[in-house]
Every structure is written in C-alpha cells, then in structure tokens.
Amino acid sequence: MKLIVVIYLLISAFAGVAQDFKELSWSELAPKVEFDDPFTKLSSEQLYNLSQVAKYRERVAAIDTDSRIKKQTKIDSLEQQLQAEGVNIDNLLDMRAKIGELRKEKAETVNTALDNTTISLSGYLLPLDYVDEKSTEFLLVPWVGACIHTPPPPKNQIVYLKYEKGFKVNSRFEAVTIKGQIQLKDKISQLFLVDGSDDISTGYSVLDADISKYEQ
Structure with missing residues (x-):
C-alpha cells in the first residue's frame, strides 16, 4: 500500500512539473504598443510619391537653378496628386520622426x-x-x-x-x-x-x- 502511495505521489509530482511550463x-x-500610424493607411504608390517629395525638400538647397526648375515641375505634380487623394503632406512629413520612434518602441519592447x-x-x-x-x-x-x-x-x-x-x-x-x-x-x-x-x-x-x- 505504501509503495502505491509513493508511486502516486511521484506521478503527481512529475505531472505538476509538466504543468508549470x-x-x-x-x-x-x-x-x-498601440498608436495610430497614418502611414499604414497609404497605398504603396502614395508612400513612394511622398518619399520623393520628402527627398526633394531635403535636398532642394543643393540643387542648381536649372535642375531645380525641372525637378520642381515633377514634384509639383506629385504634390497635387497626393493632395487630390486627401494626403496631408506637411502633416505626415512632420510626424515622421515621432512615428519612427513609436515603431522602434513597438519592435523592441519586451x-x-x-x-x-x-x-x-x-x-x-x-x-x-x-x-x-x-x-x-x-x-x-x-x-x-x-x-x-x-x-x-x-x-x-x-x-x-x-x-x-x-x-x-x-x-x-x-x-x-x-x-x-x-x-x-x-x-x-x-x-x-x-x-x-x-x-x-x-x-x-x-x-x-x-x-x-x-x-x-
């Protein structure tokens, strides 16, 4: 009888260990990490066009006058297209750094x-x-x-x-x-x-x- 009790206790102990996982x-x-990411609402084409506008604005000071005029025409067209699609360009570009920080937090939070x-x-x-x-x-x-x-x-x-x-x-x-x-x-x-x-x-x-x- 004692042997049966011992075996039962051992089985119970092992079962308890298994359940601890x-x-x-x-x-x-x-x-x-919940936050509203407005960039996820854009299509791939809108994201690309927005990136082109952003790159141009960041580099415009270094572009010579003739090249700037040609490039500006294309950028104006992209901006008009985005605005017609309801994309708030200035607002999104201002939010880039903050959204980047939130995305990093989401990726690294344990x-x-x-x-x-x-x-x-x-x-x-x-x-x-x-x-x-x-x-x-x-x-x-x-x-x-x-x-x-x-x-x-x-x-x-x-x-x-x-x-x-x-x-x-x-x-x-x-x-x-x-x-x-x-x-x-x-x-x-x-x-x-x-x-x-x-x-x-x-x-x-x-x-x-x-x-x-x-x-x-």
Missing part, C-alpha cells in the same frame, strides 16, 4: 511579465556555433529564413538559447520546442553567413534550455 505564442513576446517564467515555445532553430556536429548556442526565430534569407525580426521576436549539452542539428531552421526559464536580457550575437556575418539583437534569453524536435 507556460506555453507561449510568439505574439505574447511582443506586448502591444513583455516584462515573462521575466524568469518557465516557458515552452516552438519555433525554428538557428545555430550560432558548431562543435563536433553539435551546437550549444542558438537563436530561436518564428519563421524559416529569418536573419538569413529575410531581415532579422524585431528583438522581441528572437530568443537567444544556451544548451550546454549540445544539440545536433541536421540543418538550419529545424523546427523545435524549447523549455526553460526565460529572462529579459538584451544580447547581441554574431551570426555567420555565407557572405560574412551579422550582429543580431535579442531581447530574451533561455540560458539552460531543453530542446526537443517539434511534434504537432
């Missing part, structure tokens, strides 16, 4: 509620080093190609991993599930590419990660 989605790593939480998160593994066909340091990214074939995600969408035992990876971007204690930790890692290297910023770290192949 908070299963995360990538969206939870990026807390919402979820402070997750600090030191034991989590489970699935993604794609990007090795940073190789030792005897194994890697001990990785980046966990939300999609295939991130940081290599496409620009790096925001730092609140990349997790730096440390796995002392080493994990054998068959290829870059292997689908895995990681478990461990996540920490808010700014870090820059050097990722070696075919044509050089790149510094990748991360906002989260799991320094004693448990890594397993992803299973649906």
Whole structure:
C-alpha cells in the first residue's frame, strides 16, 4: 500500500512539473504598443510619391537653378496628386520622426511579465556555433529564413538559447520546442553567413534550455 502511495505521489509530482511550463505564442513576446500610424493607411504608390517629395525638400538647397526648375515641375505634380487623394503632406512629413520612434518602441519592447517564467515555445532553430556536429548556442526565430534569407525580426521576436549539452542539428531552421526559464536580457550575437556575418539583437534569453524536435 505504501509503495502505491509513493508511486502516486511521484506521478503527481512529475505531472505538476509538466504543468508549470507556460506555453507561449510568439505574439505574447511582443506586448502591444498601440498608436495610430497614418502611414499604414497609404497605398504603396502614395508612400513612394511622398518619399520623393520628402527627398526633394531635403535636398532642394543643393540643387542648381536649372535642375531645380525641372525637378520642381515633377514634384509639383506629385504634390497635387497626393493632395487630390486627401494626403496631408506637411502633416505626415512632420510626424515622421515621432512615428519612427513609436515603431522602434513597438519592435523592441519586451513583455516584462515573462521575466524568469518557465516557458515552452516552438519555433525554428538557428545555430550560432558548431562543435563536433553539435551546437550549444542558438537563436530561436518564428519563421524559416529569418536573419538569413529575410531581415532579422524585431528583438522581441528572437530568443537567444544556451544548451550546454549540445544539440545536433541536421540543418538550419529545424523546427523545435524549447523549455526553460526565460529572462529579459538584451544580447547581441554574431551570426555567420555565407557572405560574412551579422550582429543580431535579442531581447530574451533561455540560458539552460531543453530542446526537443517539434511534434504537432
């Protein structure tokens, strides 16, 4: 009878440990930073035309008179077109710096509620080093190609991993599930590419990660 009780307690203990992992989605790593971004309401053509107007206004002082007249005619046409479409050129250009700051904040803000939480998160593994066909340091990214074939995600969408035992990876971007204690930790890692290297910023770290192949 005592043996049964002991076994039951052990099973309960292991079950409790398993339930302690908070299963995360990538969206939870990026807390919402709400703001009205007027540039998202413009079409790609309007964004391009607005950029041409902005570039001209910034460089007009350095343009000689003859070139300025020719260029001014084109810019006047673009401005008239934008105004006819209801685009407030001056207002948008004045807001560029502020919107840029808000976009940067949105890209870099981490979820402070997750600090030191034991989590489970699935993604794609990007090795940073190789030792005897194994890697001990990785980046966990939300999609295939991130940081290599496409620009790096925001730092609140990349997790730096440390796995002392080493994990054998068959290829870059292997689908895995990681478990461990996540920490808010700014870090820059050097990722070696075919044509050089790149510094990748991360906002989260799991320094004693448990890594397993992803299973649906």
